[in-house]
Amino acid sequence: MPTPRLLQEEVTTSDAITLVLEQAGIDMVFGISGGHTGHVFTALSKRQNSIRTVLVREESLAGVMAEVYGRLTGRPGVILGQGPWVLGNGLIGTIEALLSSSPMLLLTDLSDTPEFSTHAPYQSGTGEYGNWDARRSYGGVTKAVYPALQPAGAVQATQLAIKHALAGQRGPVAVLYSIAALAGRVGPDSVPRLYETQPYIPGPLPPEQPDRIQAAAQALAAARRPVLVAGNGVRIGQAFGPLQALAEAAGLPVVTTPSGKGAIAETHPLALGVFGTFGTPAANACVAEADLVLIVGSKMTASDTARENPALLNPERQVLIQIDVEPRNLSWTFPVDHPLLGEAGVVLSQLRDACPGGSRLEEGPARVEAHRAAHGFFDHPASRASGSPVMPQRIIAELQRALPPDGMVTCDAGENRIFMTHFFQTRQAGSFLQAAGAGPMGFAIPAALAVKLIHPERAVVAVCGDGGFAMTMNGLMTALENDLPIVVLVFNNHALGWSKHSRGPFATEFHDFDHAAMAAAMGCHGIRVRDAEELAPALTEAFACRKPVVVDVHTSLEVAFSDLVTPLAR
Known part of the structure; x- marks a missing residue:
């Protein structure tokens, strides 16, 4: 079916930008008005029935709120404000989004005065002599940066930012608007042509290949002491239900990384809490004795792995299965026998369907209970x-x-x-x-x-x-x-x-x-x-x-x- 154009009549650039946010399902924006972004705040005032604008007292609040919005909803969280301060004050949310794979948009400005960009203008981030370089600065803490220098390009950059915030491993993307872009107008005949936002939003990855699923399921069925490690990717992928369903169907004890804590209720009879450097003794004991480890949505940091201690995780004595949306994360920390690329919930469901049921339905909870009894469990x-x-x-x-x-x-x-x-x-x-x-x-x-x-x-x-x-x-x-x-x-x-x-x-x-x-x-x-x-x-x-x-x-x-x-x- 043909993709409709974004606009049927001429509007301000900022009105078109807020229409893009609305079409992407983004219903909250966090920030503090400053610099040229006041144009976008004005446009948001016309969309109060669809987008809630949350005024904060300082950009660090907006950055964290946008990161959490992205992590919990799966839609990019938006921080809106002036370039130097979204970068400086808002940095704690941005870096957390980058390292926790939370989709996020930093909609900000170059604070530029185009006619005088070579004459050391106040606050300008265009990068000439005497100015700070916003593109290079934001580039060090985001997945991508889009300078938006003219009206239609600013609207399209916003759509592409949404796309790349959601594609593969999620993360923060910055759009740096020039005043020439925000003060302009766009319409149905603008160049580049502007189309509706939905086609820019990436859908889920396709299911993993059946032969790869079958091989991993066979390894899982053959294991005598398997364990499932759940990371923050379970939360990002909203895969709580599929994770619990696989664990119950296959009788798998479940531990989590620190960032994955809460991927399963720790009151569940298969849960052993956090493992790793600051993990519970019961969780670490279960992982250490495992002959197969299924890792879901975790990069396996040094803290997760107790500094890669082979007494905890060791590919020489353990079969490793890893599920991740980002191919670069597969076999990153450890070589993995069965790397499975895809959305956590989809691949977990594929594994559940491929696993023979009943073989460990009672054995899994019994193993968990034994570790709880031997090492204690939330009863200090x-x-x-x-x-x-x-x-x-x-x-x-x-x-x-x-x-x-x-x-x-x-x-x-x-x-x-x-x-x-x-x-x-x-x-x-x-x-x-x-x-x-x-x-x-x-x-x-x-x-x-x-x-x-x-x-x-x-x-x-x-x-x-x-x-x-x-x-x-x-x-x-x-x-x-x-x-x-x-x-x-x-x-x-x-x-x-x-x-x-x-x-x-x-x-x-x-x-x-x-x-x-x-x-x-x-x-x-x-x-x-x-x-x-x-x-x-x-x-x-x-x-x-x-x-x-x-x-x-x-x-x-x-x-x-x-x-x-x-x-x-x-």
Whole structure:
């Protein structure tokens, strides 16, 4: 069927750009107006029924919110704002999107004044002498960069950016608009010709070849101690259901990478939690004894593999099957016997259909239960510790009890994230989100805002340290302005815990600030917890509140991230 033209009449370039976003199914944009992008914000004001524009107080919030939108919806998240500051302030979301394969668009400007581009104009990113080079700068942190210098090219660049953000391994793509483009007009006779957006959006990869599926299924059936490793690609591909279905049909114990935590509910009888450097002993033991490892949507980083310790993963003694959408990721960290290219959900379903059923339906849960009994499983004694300051394990245990069954958790970087990865047990697939690709501090609060926008009916809690809280506490203003009643749980140990436990007190300690009082001063609700026994009522109160809440917990430094490092990585 012929592809219709994008426009039937002449409109501003910015109106056409926002039409492209609408046609791509993008229903939220995050940013702060500045430079020439004000033209796009004006166009967005005409599409308030289809695209929600979320004004933030600083670009780092918009960057993280766009990354999380992309990770959870599968549609590119959009950060919109002025070139230097989308790059500089918005960088934490951009790098996280690049390393976590989240589809994202950076719609920004060159801040140019074309008539004077060779005369060192203010803020210009066109790259001549005296200017900064936006194309080279964005090129180092994105999949692709599209300078858009004239009106029709700007519209087409936006469509191509959507395409490349979604093609293969997802990621961030930047469009750098010139004022000559944004101030112009486009229409049905513009050159290059402009067509509707749908054909630019890549569909799913085709199913893997039947002979490759059959060979992998036969290897899986022949294995005596197989295990499935789930990575963040399961979340990106929305493959939670197919993963659980294959695991149940084939009796496969399931472990996850840190970024894949929550790919399966950790209460499931086949789940063993996170494996690798900061993994649970039960998960690591199961992987170490495996004779076949099925890896789904993971790049297998050094942290995932305990620095590639052969006692954990070893292609000389284990058959490896790997599923990925990006051919360059197959046989990247380890040589793989059965590389399977395709969408995680599609290939997992193909494997399930090809696997003979019934052979390990009881054996898999029995293996998992044996590892749980031998090594412990989310039942650390300190989860019942009393007194003050409060042990991190007790904070996490109380959060576990207070969080509604469908509640969602976002984690910051730092020591608190390691504690959550290790001690928090997920109860629903897809309910746990962390910045495990790049690991920036300041992630949890804006991530929680994005989650609440996408899932307004669900309770959302951001878990952070006092260091990470200070970086993006201005997100509470955005929460108030957009009626997003998130809960922020602060592990307040008056320190950069990871750094202090790594190298001592110098330049790692903070004053004891009252973050609950700061929240109250903004118009949020604040609760300060000094003793373990105050936690349960504080969290009950927080989840019942109809506005943003900060629960500031006086947290012990007694336990360190290094205590949780597996002996395999030491």
